[in-house]
Amino acid sequence: MPVQALAAQASESSRALSPTVEFLRNRKLMIFVLVGLTTGVVLWLAGAEMPLAVTAYLVLGVVIVVTAIDMFKDLMRGHWGLDILAVIAMIATLAVQEYVAGLIIALMLTGGEALEDFATRRASKELDQLLNRAPAFAGRIHPSTGEVERIAIDEVKAGDELLVRSSEILPVDGVLISDHATIDESSVTGEPIPVSYRAGDQLLSGTVNSTTSFSMRAQKIASESNYASIVRLVEEAVDSRAPMVRLADRYAVPFTIVALLIAGLAWFFSGDPVRFAEVLVVATPCPLLIATPIAFMGGMSSAAKLNVIIKDGSVLEVLARVRSAAFDKTGTLTEGKADVVDIRPASHSAVETLRLAATAEQYSVHVFADPIVAAARAQQLELLEVTTADEVATNGVHAALVGGAEVRVGKPAFIEEVAGPITRPVLGAGEAAVYVSVGDELAGIIILSDPIRPRAAETVSRLREAGVTEIALVTGDARSTAESVAHTVGIRTVHAETTPQTKVEIVQAMRSRPVLMVGDGINDAPVLAAAEVGIAMAGRGATVASESAAAVITSNDIARVADVAYVSRRTVKIALQSIWMGIIISVALMLVAAFGYLPAVVGALLQEIVDLVAILSALRALRTYKSVQ
Structure with missing residues (x-):
């Protein structure tokens, strides 16, 4: 639609x-x-x-x-x-x-x-503005003549080349074709300073072109783009009636x-x-x-000014009484933009470990997959041929190579199933380890750094000041990584190497009610729905987590969690x-x-x-x- x-x-x-x-x-x-x-x-x-x-x-x-x-x-x-x-x-x-x-x-x-x-x-003015500014038209560049034709936004197809003029709203999500562009994302992500992009960078619908005209290639149709998901959230918010x-x-x-x-x-x-x-x-x-x-419509409007879309007025009442909070790690307490910083070889060299990992990770949707594949391409490594590949939810990727070799990439427990006990490295704050095995041998360990969000510790502190007595980190990552991040942001209770189901069980078992859960990924969707209040960090684009959460933060500022609680x-x-x-x-x-x-x-x-x-x-x-x- x-x-x-x-x-x-x-x-x-x-x-x-x-x-x-x-x-x-x-x-x-x-x-x-x-x-x-x-x-x-x-x-x-x-x-x-x-x-x-x-x-x-x-x-x-x-x-x-x-x-x-x-x-x-x-x-x-x-x-x-x-x-x-x-x-x-x-x-x-x-x-x-x-x-x-x-x-x-x-x-x-x-x-x-x-x-x-x-x-x-x-x-409700702030909520209505989000609905009213939805882009309605797009300028499509004809592939053969180069002429620009004005079309309705629902006619845009993935792969179309579009022209976005100065001060126009980007109609759909896409990739920048022109050499550079400056985008005002304040209305969507809350970023007050226009952001500069280069050719090949991802662009979000609903943002505004702050430079001269540029061309982009549509990646999604309008109904599947970032702004459409925000519109759906606002639609639910406008139609809600609070229990108060x-x-x-x-x-x-x-x-x-x-x-x-x-x-x-x-x-x-x-x-x-x-x-x-x-x-x-x-x-x-x-x-x-x-x-x-x-008062409740005013509160929802005030939250919208902070780039927090509250779907239902009842969220305000429950959030005001929250006594426990649980945070996911990757993409929530951390920025979710990991980079490969070290490779520690075991049975294979560092280069071969990276090649094996990238070969399998190209079939994964995990946040660590792209940086590993990008690191391999940066070294111009030729990836190996794969006969079959399967992502095991919350564990890693299993790939069968041409020739019969089997590669696993993921958590230590996933690797230990075939390689036996593994000595786990000591990690710094914001660092995570991805383990790689070939057959029944540990090939090596890839260390990635995922920086902690600048205001994560402040947010945890402000929630405690607001009366939240029990705060926990609930993540699928390895314990050493989770404990390092938790210590840095001031969280004492850590639940590591969890599955989506165990996340739900942990949140349901928290004694002080109501419980707030903050997450961002697809695997957070069940626990966000299970908590009394689920807040999704949508940031650079909404995910499945946004659909199951009660509120969505459309900026990359985790401090909005404490702000909306206030x-x-x-x-x-x-x-x-x-x-x-x-x-x-x-x-x-x-x-x-x-x-x-x-x-x-x-x-x-x-x-x-x-x-x-x-x-x-x-x-x-x-x-x-x-x-x-």
Whole structure:
């Protein structure tokens, strides 16, 4: 599916509930009520009781019916809404002939919903921008004539040569053909400084050409490119509804009981049914309904500014309570850009060890495969002929050479199956060892250096300061490598040489809950899905891990893990403040009204002011968080 189609689908699938449609619907209803209120006030001042009553019954009747239908839909979905108090209050005002107060309640209800929709659209602005800027067209260079034709992005095929003009968005993932190019990747990876590329380098869709026109060769179609995966993540995020919103709904039952109890007692002791209406006029806790979803959308938007795509608002609530964290090593705590730094021969020479390893590793998708093959090519080594090759998940590669020799490349345990016990070298921080065997002999050991991310230790420290009590390194790499990296970044618990299944078991066994898992590779997908919160380091392109994670970091900065944890705590704090502010103010106003000191009209006006304050309070979650540098 093309990127623009994905964006269209994201908009179309939620059309009935989209902020824009809801805003227009509530705005029309609000205008209708406003006209009715204005007419009612004029009639009231003129002393025309009968026309005022007719106006009130007409306007309130429409609002009550519309609200009741929405309430019924919510009940069918299992949500008890707080609007029931507003409906009872409007009915009560009609019964005691407080028509103007009833019209103000109707305006408060419809106006509050319109303000909520407006604020939600404001809060989701950062998420919407990702959808709206999806590239729609591409310039394809005709292979025979060299002419450039403008085509829809879904017509681009792998292998097409494309022209990208200055300031244009790269339509698909590809390889640079021109000698050089400068790309602005800030919107995708968060890298603030434009990056320079040379011919043959990989380019990401969704980034912006910051130099003169250049040509590139498409490697993927639009629907499989990097930006399309981000669009899918954003689509899920925009359509989500946080459990904190449902938490606010769950306050409805006790709050409704308390409000009706206070109103009933006020009526009973005063003997005046007007008191019942006066109490219920201020018992419409719109802050509970409005502020919480706005705060969560604001938190998701704030995270998006940090290049963290949160798929579901519920992630914010869980992440705010995280007490344990587990990290993968390669590509997560380390940069995942390994280089061959040493070859330690055993039964074969260093050159032959590298040749054997590269011959087998060309059939692997492991992060260490490419640097080993690149090192062999850099020495212009001719690779051997292979009859069959098979990658054994999480262990290594087994290749059968022409002539019958069998080569294994991978973890020490994988090699020890045929070569017996191996003496494992002492490795420095960020170093990893790849073992190579031929037949039943250890051919040699290749040492690669995968640098630790600059802010990895800082991230671990900040998570501990945030209350994360148990932090572990869970990796498939050898223990010596894992322990070296863990010691450098400040992690004391190490689980090395694990499989995808044992990773899941380790995370599930962690005592302090909820558990956060951070990873990046295909083998991390199961454990990212198993943890209460999984965060994928997508960096230079999304992987399968991104699909199973609850949140995705699109930059290469691991510090975003600690940043988004802070944003989550701040967002939940603001949401809870909004809930309790609504409860406390509403109860206080109800008590004042119960003693007869708050006329219905004044109470309705005060509630409108409280709604506006609640919205402004919730929008604090939009404030951009400045990461610790």
